[in-house]
Amino acid sequence: MTDRLAARFAACKSAGRAALITFVTAGDPTVAATPAILDALVSGGADIIELGMPFTDPMADGPAIELANLRSLGSGTKTKDIFHLATTFRARHPHTPLILMGYANPMLVRGSEWFADQCRQAGVDGVICVDIPPEEDAELGPALRAAGIHLIRLATPTTDAARLPAVLNGASGFLYHVAVAGITGKQQAAQAAVEEAVKRLKAATDLPIAVGFGVRSAEQAAAIGRVADGVVVGSAIVDIIGSHGDAAAPFVQEFVAALRGALNVNSPHFRETAA
Amino acid sequence: MTISNSLRSQPDASGHFGAFGGRYVAETLMPIILELEKVYRDAKQDPAFEAEFEELLRTYVGRPNPLYYASRLTEALRAGAEPGKGAKIYLKREELNHTGAHKINNCIGQALLARRMGKKKVIAETGAGQHGVATATVAALFGMECKIFMGAKDVERQKPNVFRMKLLGAEVIPVISGSQTLKDAMNDALRHWVSNVHDTFYIIGTAAGPHPYPELVRDFQSVIGKEAREQIVEIEGRLPDMLIAPVGGGSNAIGLFHPFLDDVDVKMIGVEAAGEGLTGKHAASLAGGASGILHGNRTYLLQDEDGQITEAHSISAGLDYPGIGPEHSWLHEIGRVQYMPITDDEALASFQKLSALEGIIPALESAHAIASAEKVAPTMDADQIIVVNLSGRGDKDIFTVASALGVEI
Numbered sequence: 001m002t003d004r005l006a007a008r009f010a011a012c013k014s015a016g017r018a019a020l021i022t023f024v025t026a027g028d029p030t031v032a033a034t035p036a037i038l039d040a041l042v043s044g045g046a047d048i049i050e051l052g053m054p055f056t057d058p059m060a061d062g063p064a065i066e067l068a069n070l071r072s073l074g075s076g077t078k079t080k081d082i083f084h085l086a087t088t089f090r091a092r093h094p095h096t097p098l099i100l101m102g103y104a105n106p107m108l109v110r111g112s113e114w115f116a117d118q119c120r121q122a123g124v125d126g127v128i129c130v131d132i133p134p135e136e137d138a139e140l141g142p143a144l145r146a147a148g149i150h151l152i153r154l155a156t157p158t159t160d161a162a163r164l165p166a167v168l169n170g171a172s173g174f175l176y177h178v179a180v181a182g183i184t185g186k187q188q189a190a191q192a193a194v195e196e197a198v199k200r201l202k203a204a205t206d207l208p209i210a211v212g213f214g215v216r217s218a219e220q221a222a223a224i225g226r227v228a229d230g231v232v233v234g235s236a237i238v239d240i241i242g243s244h245g246d247a248a249a250p251f252v253q254e255f256v257a258a259l260r261g262a263l264n265v266n267s268p269h270f271r272e273t274a275a
Numbered sequence: 276m277t278i279s280n281s282l283r284s285q286p287d288a289s290g291h292f293g294a295f296g297g298r299y300v301a302e303t304l305m306p307i308i309l310e311l312e313k314v315y316r317d318a319k320q321d322p323a324f325e326a327e328f329e330e331l332l333r334t335y336v337g338r339p340n341p342l343y344y345a346s347r348l349t350e351a352l353r354a355g356a357e358p359g360k361g362a363k364i365y366l367k368r369e370e371l372n373h374t375g376a377h378k379i380n381n382c383i384g385q386a387l388l389a390r391r392m393g394k395k396k397v398i399a400e401t402g403a404g405q406h407g408v409a410t411a412t413v414a415a416l417f418g419m420e421c422k423i424f425m426g427a428k429d430v431e432r433q434k435p436n437v438f439r440m441k442l443l444g445a446e447v448i449p450v451i452s453g454s455q456t457l458k459d460a461m462n463d464a465l466r467h468w469v470s471n472v473h474d475t476f477y478i479i480g481t482a483a484g485p486h487p488y489p490e491l492v493r494d495f496q497s498v499i500g501k502e503a504r505e506q507i508v509e510i511e512g513r514l515p516d517m518l519i520a521p522v523g524g525g526s527n528a529i530g531l532f533h534p535f536l537d538d539v540d541v542k543m544i545g546v547e548a549a550g551e552g553l554t555g556k557h558a559a560s561l562a563g564g565a566s567g568i569l570h571g572n573r574t575y576l577l578q579d580e581d582g583q584i585t586e587a588h589s590i591s592a593g594l595d596y597p598g599i600g601p602e603h604s605w606l607h608e609i610g611r612v613q614y615m616p617i618t619d620d621e622a623l624a625s626f627q628k629l630s631a632l633e634g635i636i637p638a639l640e641s642a643h644a645i646a647s648a649e650k651v652a653p654t655m656d657a658d659q660i661i662v663v664n665l666s667g668r669g670d671k672d673i674f675t676v677a678s679a680l681g682v683e684i
């Protein structure tokens with residue numbers, strides 16, 4: 001299997017810019033509306049797509065993504081719909097990495113092997129599970145690795161030097177640095193703290209480092225993109241879907257294009273062509 | 276000494292009770308959970324910690340509370356039983372504790388741990404408000420800042436307890452997400468904790484959540500079983516034949532059961548809330564749920580085929596939760612404890628019966644255990660002994676009960 005994630009990070013690196021990673025919740029506002037939103041992310045210039053699996057109790061999420069979860073479940077989204085969305089996305093976008101992000105219970109309810117197999121069949125490249133720390137890796141890690149799916153781990157401001165090796169052991173694809181000790185959404189990390197953290201993480205691993213939580217504007221994305229290999233934007237996009245519902249796709253595309261434009265400015269190639 | 280095959284040596288080093296328990300939390304919380312475990316291990320070895328805990332239980336909570344022989348309830352059940360049948364029923368009077376329930380035992384212990392960790396702010400989730408009141412109480416006692424997360428629906432339904440918490444100096448934060456009840460209060464407490472982990476201690480109200488909470492809550496509540504054991508031996512000269520306790524998360528039940536787990540002749544019943552019946556809306560995670568992961572632990576949960584959590588229902592707000600502590604899931608699977616569902620209607624009947632027969636108004640949670648005893652006692656011999664955990668007093672429930680009985684107060 002070609003490693004779409006590694007290929008995309010390498011391509012972004014050679015272009016001299018950070019990868020743009022965008023998050024939306026599957027089935028928000030409906031399963032029917034999701035493909036157009038996913039396509040808008042890609043058309044806007046997203047490099048990697050995180051597709052949230054809705055859960056009734058999204059404890060690590062702030063109000064924006066929590067509401068997205070409830071909108072999705074309220075409109076009847078089932079796990080089989082999410083894998084169908086992934087399968088059809090893979091057919092339309094053979095090269096764009098797709099990651100499922102969510103909580104342990106919906107992933108494990110039919111067993112980790114079932115879940116890993118569904119991911120493999122649907123062309124999912126990686127999985128982020130918010131509430132399975134390295135200590136409980138046996139629940140999900142072995143099945144994903146056997147199926148060739150990346151298990152993407154989270155490092156946070158509370159992950160100190162003593163703990164970091166445990167987080168890195170078994171991590172693959174990229175390392176997701178959670179910029180703030182908190183939930184997804186509005187708090188913003190100080191740029192200096194992000195730079196310090198990325199430096200520390202890069203010293204400990206060769207995995208690409210993506211930074212997320214609280215990244216809401218093109219300016220912030222650009223600033224983080226100057227030091228990290230990837231920038232994750234979630235709640236700000238989900239808010240647009242919350243406001244525009246079924247008609248959100250063009251607004252999503254416009255916002256994502258602005259984010260991507262801000263990241264391009266970092267690229268030496270872009271500066272040359274712009275000059 | 277703990278023997279190697281003891282049922283009292285759980286959890287294992289990684290916090291698992293058989294297939295249950297564990298630490299399923301966001302990475303941000305892992306370091307503090309590991310630190311809490313270390314602090315708790317140290318505290319357990321520290322005689323001064325235990326001495327202070329016991330002193331507060333004695334002088335502030337009012338322990339030991341009595342083990343009371345409920346002779347009129349016993350006789351009433353014998354009247355409807357076959358000759359020679361009808362076990363003696365004793366009540367462990369947790370409802371006589373300060374704040375009116377077993378919850379305070381755990382809150383004292385966790386506040387001592389919070390102080391040991393240098394945390395000056397505490398938070399808690401609450402359903403009916405009993406754990407919130409107990410937490411606000413110990414926060415006042417220890418001079419700590421206190422925030423209580425409570426579902427907006429429960430804030431509306433439990434106004435007296437909301438006012439109590441405010442009097443005690445706590446800030447009550449209504450939770451407007453999800454079903455606006457206990458599980459959503461726990462979600463928001465976790466959200467607050469993950470954002471304020473540097474200075475805040477989370478006082479979890481039941482023997483659930485990520486390791487080491489189920490273990491330490493059980494240990495703090497085990498004072499119930501230790502006292503009951505000494506008391507019954509003193510009164511009857513032997514151990515009881517049966518223990519009965521209500522189970523929501525299950526902290527009062529595990530507190531009563533744990534000191535007896537290795538006594539093979541002592542049978543145990545945990546009573547789950549069957550709400551409108553197991554085919555309708557209920558809160559019986561063992562009888563009607565399956566293993567899953569929520570709120571930091573693997574345990575039995577009410578959930579659909581996609582692993583989405585389904586809403587629980589019980590007339591008792593303290594049992595109205597879609598999960599159960601992980602040690603109960605394990606005790607259920609190995610068959611050491613039998614779990615019995617009791618409906619809203621059965622609990623309501625026992626609520627009235629105990630009030631009228633013994634002059635004790637039980638909490639609706641405890642009324643579930645009384646209902647179970649009413650079923651079991653007549654099948655046992657008259658010289659057998661049942662200890663029922665009367666986990667809380669029922670003053671908080673009089674509005675709910677009046678409304679269920681169609682009485683206007």
